[in-house]
Amino acid sequence: MVRPSRVLSLYEGFFAGGARILHTDVIAGLHAGGHQEHSVLAIAARAHRESTVQRMQDDPRYLQLVGGGIRVSTLGTVAGGHPAAPESFTDRQLKIAAEAVHSADLILSLKEQPLGILLALQARGLMSDAPVAACLHRSDPLHSGPALGWLTQAAASGLLTATIACAEATDRAYARAGVTASRRYVIANGIDTRRFRPGTRAEQQATRRALGIPSGAPVVAYAARFDPMKDPGLFLRALARHAERHPGTHYVLCGAGMSWENPAFRALAAESGVLPTAQIHALGIRHDMPAIYQIADVIALTSAFGEASPLCLIEGAACGATPVTTDVGDAAVQIDGIGVVTPADAGAIADTWQTVLQNRPEFRRRALAARPRLGRRRMLNQYRAVAFDLLRREEVAA
Structure with a gap:
């Protein structure tokens, strides 16, 4: 043997x-x-x-x-x-x-x-x-x-x-x-598409309830650590612009350091113009990411450099979210046909999030149709x- x-x-x-x-x-x-x-x-x-x-x-x-x-x-x-x-x-x-x-x-x-x-x-x-x-x-x-x-x-x-x-x-x-x-x-x-999959209605309702997000409220998710490579400042500036125009949207932030307990995060949010009224859920490190992606309409990435083949984009897509990312590494190839690549500009990013939210059914259909190639x-x-x-x-x- x-x-x-x-x-x-x-x-x-x-x-x-x-x-x-x-x-x-x-x-x-x-x-x-x-x-x-x-x-x-x-x-x-x-x-x-x-x-x-x-x-x-x-x-x-x-x-x-x-x-x-x-x-x-x-x-x-x-x-x-x-x-x-x-x-x-x-x-x-x-x-x-x-x-x-x-x-x-x-x-x-x-x-x-x-x-x-x-x-x-x-x-x-x-x-x-x-x-x-x-x-x-x-x-x-x-x-x-x-x-x-x-x-x-x-x-x-x-x-x-x-x-x-x-x-x-x-x-x-x-x-x-x-x-x-x-x-x-x-x-x-x-990725393991058995784990990263669309949530049932009951699963989505349970996650929204746990986070205090109303049923039907739009959700933009961000899964990245608090690091210059990820450019959280660009994300927060886009969030500030989007939240001012569309106050009913909720923003779920996950990753090491992405928490109000981090003084540097609090300072960057204030510097980026984020108002206290913005519906931000800064959760830090999470080990239940499929549940987060399942309630997301947009999975956002604003990295400035360093990315190769970002997992969060395809994990989110496999759960039905639409990837919106800056042009880093192979991200554009990854999300071809299922997401949107934006310039590193807060206004353009915020506008793209809203375009996706306004055309949610079609974007979701494309993401779920791509599941076989994401496995x-x-x-x-x-x-x-x-x-x-x-x-x-x-x-x-x-």
């Missing part, structure tokens, strides 16, 4: 974000298929980000992996504004990491930040010969800080075997930045094929 291939994923840590959601869904799906045995090594055990403290043990991605029988270990650091540099690891942490990588046939790095630990192992002569693939989820690698240098160093030294980009924009951007991996793959994001089956099959290709090539080279 041939044993399953052993695949180790490296996480910077467990904290809210689309890349972690996507990668966790991928490895959980592949592990459940039986041909691969997955494990995870997290550099950090908790994260201090966007005015929040996020512990690994509380994170839904961690709970999903452990619940699916996937072993998760950690080096116990704290993730913050900067990833852990190669020289920062202790002998004990290097020993734990060396044991993990030597037990794997293939190593996947979730984004470039965890590569610091592999470079540290390489410098000590502790790195294994397993192929290493970096799973990339940005379209602006120059904003990755020192981690971009680790990625280019890993590629130049032969430590990095391949890159797996979630968008064509991502693949092109990293190539321009000098990442010269011998193999490059592009696998577009997909994750194609994505999982492609990741499985890439893993097989990397392992087969390694066997041939040996």
